[in-house]
Amino acid sequence: DGTEFTLSPSTTQQPLGYCIEQSNENGLQVSTGLYTHHDSDSQPDISNDLHLSFPTSDVTGEYANMSSELWPSAIASSILLNSPEFRNFSNGKSLLELGSGVGLAGLVAARDCSSCVLTDVDERAVQLLHQATHKNHLPETVTCRQLDWRDNHDASNPVDIILGSDIAYYYHLLRPIMDTTRAFLKQDSVAQDSLLIIVGGASRESQWDLYHNIRDGCYNQITDVREPPWLGKTKMVLFHLKMSNWVEDNDETDVVEDDDEDSQMVPISVIIHQPPSRSGISSNDPSLDTDTIMSLFKEFEYVATETDDRNMLKSF
Template identity: 25%
Template sequence: MVNHEEEEEDIVWLDGSFFINDNYQLTSFTFGSHVLQLYCLHSASTDFDLTGQLVWPGAMLLNDYLSKNAEMLQGCSMIELGSGVGITGMLCSRFCRQILLTDHNEEVLKILRRNIELNVSSENPSCCAALEAEKLEWGNSDQINRILHKYPGGFELILGADICFQQSSVPLLFDTVEQLLKNRGLGHCKFILAYVSRAKMMDLMVISEATRHGMLINEVAGTRSMVGNLEGVIFEITLC
């Protein structure tokens, strides 16, 4: 007869940290005349939820676009959705007056805050923005309202890079964007999305969700390009 107590004793329970790679490396990135340094991984943790530890292709696409169009950032307030390690925020900090970087994962938020500390130090005069990080799960009204209460003037720019790769999260993303856009009232606000195509179904879903939420989605001319072996494009999205 099997002794279940003995069977249970043979099971080795793995601590959650087993799935987390936190061996971050200080890495340099160049966009035009701007050189950024931040901590990131060069290969992912085994936990799918920790994809934000890497710099994704869409972030490279977005930063290249912003570095060539920096006038749109000058003196504005900005929020980024799915910031990951914060490479876009670090570039924007050289032009914007106020930046809020957000992510839903606590481990990713740790390295994001570490990169903020690195880039706002007194030894880095390039950073001119007020940089902060907050937890934000898309579609979470409590967290969205808390952010809007803290930033009552709202944001002039909403940024997102390579954040459409799970079908279940896309409606929640546009729910969140809609609330942020509407909070500006008559004030100017737009959502800039660096989109990398990985599946035709997702291509259609992004456009249909924007439309369903009462938004205009326009491809920025001249931005469609290959990012590695994938095709990427910049979209500008506003309320109708």
């Protein structure tokens, strides 16, 4: 038995992808994949499932809950990063994941990248990430290391893509996230379609604050200066993640016990920022067309509006 997660656009019930989570004596087992769409019919494409295994977490102390849990945003990321658009975009590019935790999102994203670095602030969490990369037979181009966003970073080797799942959960972390991203993400003349993706709960106010800080500019308490919007283009895309009980049918195929009374719906938001490049956009004017930015499931994409911002029931 386990849990199935199904991702759909926030405006429809059209399933885009799924993720099944199971825990047993061998650790955490995760399968993730996409749905195929034929007219009004949607079916899981089992032939292209990605199966991953993770050691049981024994992280303790300050970061135990944050680093050892498989959070809904990481589940959503595992589906989003399976999209054809992201796989094509990430092919041959370098990627850095912030706050990897268990490592699900980063391992999914690593498939098509030329290099991938998984990071976490907790030393034991990084050791478990090393185990996960070996357990899933990933190439040596996937590495793991400790990274504290609060440190000063002088990145001599900036990356093409920065990924984060459920990292904007505290207000005091927004500034370190922004500074770390700017230090490691390729900018200006060296940027060849680089990208920042931060997936989080759409009901979390700090996620929206991070989005506005990047898109609209913000006050920096450290320097006592109001910073302008980041150069490039920024958008937020909204999804729903449905959680259902899952039961394995040993006689035939795997089935899902999809009882709506027991299901939960989690609103998901994706911040996507693309810096200017020689082939890309150069302004972050919110009035400009957001279609110029890389999309995830473009056919079903719903870009958040000011009305969504006002009407979303948010919590800290």
